[in-house]
Amino acid sequence: DSGVTQTPKHLITATGQRVTLRCSPRSGDLSVYWYQQSLDQGLQFLIQYYNGEERAKGNILERFSAQQFPDLHSELNLSSLELGDSALYFCASGGGTDTQYFGPGTRLTVL
Amino acid sequence: GENVEQHPSTLSVQEGDSAVIKCTYSDSASNYFPWYKQELGKRPQLIIDIRSNVGEKKDQRIAVTLNKTAKHFSLHITETQPEDSAVYFCAASPGGSYIPTFGRGTSLIVHP
Numbered sequence: 452d453s454g455v456t457q458t459p460k461h462l463i464t465a466t467g468q469r470v471t472l473r474c475s476p477r478s479g480d481l482s483v484y485w486y487q488q489s490l491d492q493g494l495q496f497l498i499q500y501y502n503g504e505e506r507a508k509g510n511i512l513e514r515f516s517a518q519q520f521p522d523l524h525s526e527l528n529l530s531s532l533e534l535g536d537s538a539l540y541f542c543a544s545g546g547g548t549d550t551q552y553f554g555p556g557t558r559l560t561v562l
Numbered sequence: 563g564e565n566v567e568q569h570p571s572t573l574s575v576q577e578g579d580s581a582v583i584k585c586t587y588s589d590s591a592s593n594y595f596p597w598y599k600q601e602l603g604k605r606p607q608l609i610i611d612i613r614s615n616v617g618e619k620k621d622q623r624i625a626v627t628l629n630k631t632a633k634h635f636s637l638h639i640t641e642t643q644p645e646d647s648a649v650y651f652c653a654a655s656p657g658g659s660y661i662p663t664f665g666r667g668t669s670l671i672v673h674p
Contacts, residue, residue, distance in 0.1 A: 493651060493664045494651065496661055496663075499661060507661050509661070541605060550596070552608070553606045558603075
């Protein structure tokens with residue numbers, strides 16, 4: 452157990468819908484990173500938040516957005532969903548060093 | 563930006579054999595190189611990491627070597643066991659950014 456929690460574990464929705472994925476970092480970690488992992492694909496970095504502020508952006512679509520709240524939990528919002536958005540979404544937390552600890556992931560299925 | 567190449571994409575070995583996975587990176591500013599193990603449907607788990615001021619690091623049956631000049635690093639697993647079967651990802655992270663670029667993964671299959 453990494454100490455990072457993610458909810459929900461599974462999410463099934465239809466095209467065009469909007470969903471919210473939630474992540475709570477390890478106690479004491481200020482950074483949250485979001486990744487997308489599609490079938491047979493590696494881990495694609497989406498976005499990083501540090502202590503409530505956006506720190507870095509990767510290959511995140513405009514239909515996706517994220518935020519980090521004062522209690523340091525983070526939410527990833529995915530809107531106008533397409534079939535190709537079906538993937539595993541991981542968040543990871545970090546404590547100011549390079550090391551990242553991944554949560555269990557949310558499996559999103561768009562039908 | 564950083565580009566990480568990982569080989570092979572699939573590696574099949576017999577239990578007890580050694581396994582070696584190799585990665586190359588492009589950004590000479592990268593100074594942190596973690597390796598993650600991911601079992602099917604589960605989260606990536608950090609198994610070992612190395613920083614650019616170190617050439618080799620060992621942890622029981624796992625070792626990582628780094629050649630900064632050639633910009634490549636490798637994961638070595640000795641005495642493989644069936645429970646080592648998983649997908650292994652390498653990554654490279656430029657100093658200060660903490661944003662790793664991942665390789666595409668190696669599926670390791672250990673046959674009993």
